[in-house]
Amino acid sequence: MRGYAYLKDVATLALNRERCTGCGVCAHVCPQQVFVIRDRKSKIVDRDACMECGACALNCPADALSVDAGVGCASGILTEWWRERFPRKRGGPASGCC
Amino acid sequence: MGGGIDESVPGFLGWLDTPAGKVARIATEWSAADHLGAWKVRWAIGRMAYLVPPGLYAVGTPDDSSPVVVTANYKLTWDLVRRVLAGRDAWLLVLETHGINVWCAAGKGTFGTEELVRRIAAVRLGDVVAHRTALLPLLSATGVCSREVRSATGFEARFATIRAADLPEYLDNGFRTTGPMRRLTFTLRERMALVPVDCILALAASLPVLAGCLLAGASLAKSSRSVEALFPALSFLGALLCGTAGVPLLLPWLPGRAFSIKGAFLGLLPVAAVGVESAWAIRSVLPALLCLPAASAFFALNFTGSTPYTSRSGVKKEIRRALPVMGLSALAGVAAWVAPRFPG
Ligand code: SF4
Ligand code: SF4
Numbered sequence: 001m002r003g004y005a006y007l008k009d010v011a012t013l014a015l016n017r018e019r020c021t022g023c024g025v026c027a028h029v030c031p032q033q034v035f036v037i038r039d040r041k042s043k044i045v046d047r048d049a050c051m052e053c054g055a056c057a058l059n060c061p062a063d064a065l066s067v068d069a070g071v072g073c074a075s076g077i078l079t080e081w082w083r084e085r086f087p088r089k090r091g092g093p094a095s096g097c098c
Numbered sequence: 099m100g101g102g103i104d105e106s107v108p109g110f111l112g113w114l115d116t117p118a119g120k121v122a123r124i125a126t127e128w129s130a131a132d133h134l135g136a137w138k139v140r141w142a143i144g145r146m147a148y149l150v151p152p153g154l155y156a157v158g159t160p161d162d163s164s165p166v167v168v169t170a171n172y173k174l175t176w177d178l179v180r181r182v183l184a185g186r187d188a189w190l191l192v193l194e195t196h197g198i199n200v201w202c203a204a205g206k207g208t209f210g211t212e213e214l215v216r217r218i219a220a221v222r223l224g225d226v227v228a229h230r231t232a233l234l235p236l237l238s239a240t241g242v243c244s245r246e247v248r249s250a251t252g253f254e255a256r257f258a259t260i261r262a263a264d265l266p267e268y269l270d271n272g273f274r275t276t277g278p279m280r281r282l283t284f285t286l287r288e289r290m291a292l293v294p295v296d297c298i299l300a301l302a303a304s305l306p307v308l309a310g311c312l313l314a315g316a317s318l319a320k321s322s323r324s325v326e327a328l329f330p331a332l333s334f335l336g337a338l339l340c341g342t343a344g345v346p347l348l349l350p351w352l353p354g355r356a357f358s359i360k361g362a363f364l365g366l367l368p369v370a371a372v373g374v375e376s377a378w379a380i381r382s383v384l385p386a387l388l389c390l391p392a393a394s395a396f397f398a399l400n401f402t403g404s405t406p407y408t409s410r411s412g413v414k415k416e417i418r419r420a421l422p423v424m425g426l427s428a429l430a431g432v433a434a435w436v437a438p439r440f441p442g
């Protein structure tokens with residue numbers, strides 16, 4: 001996103017150019033402008049901007065995109081880890097994310 | 099029609115007859131109660147779930163060719179959408195997202211394909227309008243698969259704009275999403291709106307730590323200066339404010355990509371305050387230096403949940419690296435504070 005940059009080289013986004021039909025859906029739904037369509041194919045031009053929301057992969061009609069989608073929220077991830085460790089205990093860190 | 103919608107819905111004007119039954123017409127102006135409600139939500143006062151009944155609503159006097167705008171049943175979102183539709187005729191299809199906004203609900207899947215398909219059928223949207231287009235907030239693409247909606251309902255789920263404020267322009271220029279309409283922003287104003295709730299939640303979660311600070315302060319302060327008992331708690335509050343208010347406000351200008359680094363950096367402010375107050379006595383400054391940036395960094399890390407650009411993989415990596423450092427630093431800080439205060 002313009003003016004903001006989070007960690008580099010972590011995004012799990014992958015594009016299979018063989019399958020891509022260049023329909024442009026990914027470029028339309030991505031709120032971070034990660035793709036451009038060039039020569040009838042999608043191209044990842046800003047991978048580090050990907051926030052792994054999953055919109056592109058969910059809506060790609062050619063099944064050409066994959067991403068480990070989820071919410072980038074520290075308290076949510078901590079809660080998840082807590083639950084994995086102590087599956088029987090309730091509670092754990094309160095989740096401040098949505 | 100549409101279970102739950104009755105004459106008590108906010109802004110109710112009257113009923114409109116449609117081939118699928120009666121539909122509530124709603125006002126586009128906010129009442130005093132709507133303004134008060136919006137203010138309370140910002141300050142986390144009252145219910146966290148702030149909702150309107152899901153179903154179909156009418157804005158203006160829509161007919162079978164009027165656009166269908168889909169939104170969440172979080173009342174604040176619903177309020178924003180009906181306000182921007184002032185002076186127009188439109189249908190408002192409200193999904194059951196349990197009072198949660200579009201972005202969060204789409205991530206959770208409640209603003210998703212299944213609910214949209216179910217709601218289109220429940221309100222008999224196909225009998226109300228002659229066209230087959232439903233306009234969705236762009237960010238709901240995270241939860242809604244447009245193709246599946248079409249094959250299940252015949253309706254084209256069209257991702258329109260990120261912000262409700264851009265809807266009028268979108269409707270006027272023939273359903274075309276321009277560049278700025280699909281670009282997320284995180285302006286000072288948007289960040290400021292998040293600060294009160296984050297501060298209040300952080301304060302509530304920190305009550306045990308604050309109590310600990312007060313107890314420790316009271317038992318270990320030199321009796322000659324009673325205000326000194328408050329210093330640990332005050333410095334912790336300073337660190338909390340740095341992480342929950344300072345970092346969001348100064349976000350683009352703080353050094354580093356990681357939130358914990360930004361937070362730790364700002365956490366040097368209360369350290370400096372401690373330094374000045376104690377005339378840079380090492381027994382005060384060292385513990386502050388070990389504890390306060392760590393605390394500020396922790397609260398800053400928590401802010402990742404409120405930003406629209408952090409990825410899950412990124413936050414995981416940051417937690418793995420930063421959390422142990424913060425924990426050890428804080429522990430060492432407590433030790434450095436307590437040790438010289440025990441004689442012998
Ligand atoms: S949505 Fe899929 S098929 Fe369409 S351009 Fe993007 S990657 Fe290619
Ligand atoms: S996951 Fe989201 S942010 Fe990442 S490329 Fe896809 S649509 Fe864009």
